[in-house]
Amino acid sequence: MITFSRSQVIGAEFLDNGTVRFNGIQEDHIYGMEVQMEVRIADGEILNVKGDMKRYTNFVCPQAIPVLQTAVGLSLLEAGWDKKIMREIGRKGCEHFAEIIIECGRCLKQAVQSKSLHDALAKDPALDQKQFLIDNLKPA
Amino acid sequence: MTLRFLRNKVVEVETHSEGILVVSWQLTDDLQKAEVNLLFQLPQLEILEAKASIDRFVPQSCQSASELIKKVEGISVGSGMRKIVAGLLGGPDGCSLLEEAVLESANAVILNFTRPGIEIAESMTDDDEKLKLFQEMVKSSPRLVRSCISFQDDSPIMKELNL
Numbered sequence: 189m190i191t192f193s194r195s196q197v198i199g200a201e202f203l204d205n206g207t208v209r210f211n212g213i214q215e216d217h218i219y220g221m222e223v224q225m226e227v228r229i230a231d232g233e234i235l236n237v238k239g240d241m242k243r244y245t246n247f248v249c250p251q252a253i254p255v256l257q258t259a260v261g262l263s264l265l266e267a268g269w270d271k272k273i274m275r276e277i278g279r280k281g282c283e284h285f286a287e288i289i290i291e292c293g294r295c296l297k298q299a300v301q302s303k304s305l306h307d308a309l310a311k312d313p314a315l316d317q318k319q320f321l322i323d324n325l326k327p328a
Numbered sequence: 329m330t331l332r333f334l335r336n337k338v339v340e341v342e343t344h345s346e347g348i349l350v351v352s353w354q355l356t357d358d359l360q361k362a363e364v365n366l367l368f369q370l371p372q373l374e375i376l377e378a379k380a381s382i383d384r385f386v387p388q389s390c391q392s393a394s395e396l397i398k399k400v401e402g403i404s405v406g407s408g409m410r411k412i413v414a415g416l417l418g419g420p421d422g423c424s425l426l427e428e429a430v431l432e433s434a435n436a437v438i439l440n441f442t443r444p445g446i447e448i449a450e451s452m453t454d455d456d457e458k459l460k461l462f463q464e465m466v467k468s469s470p471r472l473v474r475s476c477i478s479f480q481d482d483s484p485i486m487k488e489l490n491l
Contacts, residue, residue: 189342189343190340190341190342191341191342191343191440191443192340192341192436192437192439192440192443193338193339193340193341194338194339194340194436194439195336195337195338196335196336196337196338197334197335197336197337198333198334198335198337198357199331199333199334199335200331200332200333200334201329201330201331201332202332203329216439217439217443218439218442218443218446245446245449245478246449246458246462246478246485247484248477248478248483248484248485249477249478251477252476252477255477278475278476279474279475279476280477280480281476281477282476282477283475283476291335291337294428295333295335295357298333298335298357298358298359298360299332299333301359302332302333302357302358302359303332303333305359306332317385318385321359321385
């Protein structure tokens with residue numbers, strides 16, 4: 189039987205041409221966490237973040253919620269951003285919040301690519317999708 | 329507001345007989361679909377077999393995913409694994425998706441073994457007993473020390489432990 193399972197769901201909304209809002213949910217047999225954050229597309233800077241700890245293991249865990257604010261101002265595009273998130277949010281706060289933020293960060297380029305392709309298809313439904321990505325974008 | 333991008337990821341650990349753990353890691357989003365399956369042998373948690381497939385828009389560096397993933401066969405979950413996997417699958421010419429899949433699968437294996445201890449703590453009604461159980465967990469798993477806010481030096485769990 190399955191003795192451990194984890195699901196992550198990341199959704200991206202484009203609030204305007206310059207800002208994307210990520211909603212990240214992580215549910216597993218032990219933990220249940222959720223993060224919402226807005227990111228400036230141009231430089232990947234986290235503009236704001238909030239999190240909810242639904243299931244956790246001990247009475248100290250909720251003290252990690254305010255630590256999430258350390259993420260504001262960090263860039264998801266600079267070198268080593270994921271290690272920085274794990275160090276600042278994970279080690280000093282909650283590793284599972286950090287995991288969600290990192291997954292949102294990994295989705296940033298993909299989400300922008302997906303939107304560009306979506307917009308291009310609206311103008312030209314016969315567009316060669318694979319060629320569009322090869323010509324215009326670098327898949328992550 | 330409608331979503332312009334949606335990613336779903338699932339990692340599952342299945343315990344088989346004869347000391348084998350089967351880990352299935354799957355990702356699907358608007359642009360990519362990937363699957364990695366790993367067989368871990370207890371007690372060393374060595375990767376016996378590794379399989380991978382990537383579909384939809386496959387990054388150039390991941391075109392040969394089914395061959396690349398074979399590089400991790402023979403490595404074990406433990407300290408240094410992150411660097412080893414990065415060396416085998418990561419880097420500018422590597423396939424970061426496979427690197428993430430292997431590390432997340434290994435993390436799921438660790439959490440698979442963490443779950444029973446957490447369930448014991450849940451069954452306890454006495455707060456002092458619970459605290460002692462968490463302190464014993466840290467003592468027996470040094471990797472937990474300073475791994476998160478619960479196990480930082482100023483946490484009530486860490487008081488008097490001197491770790």
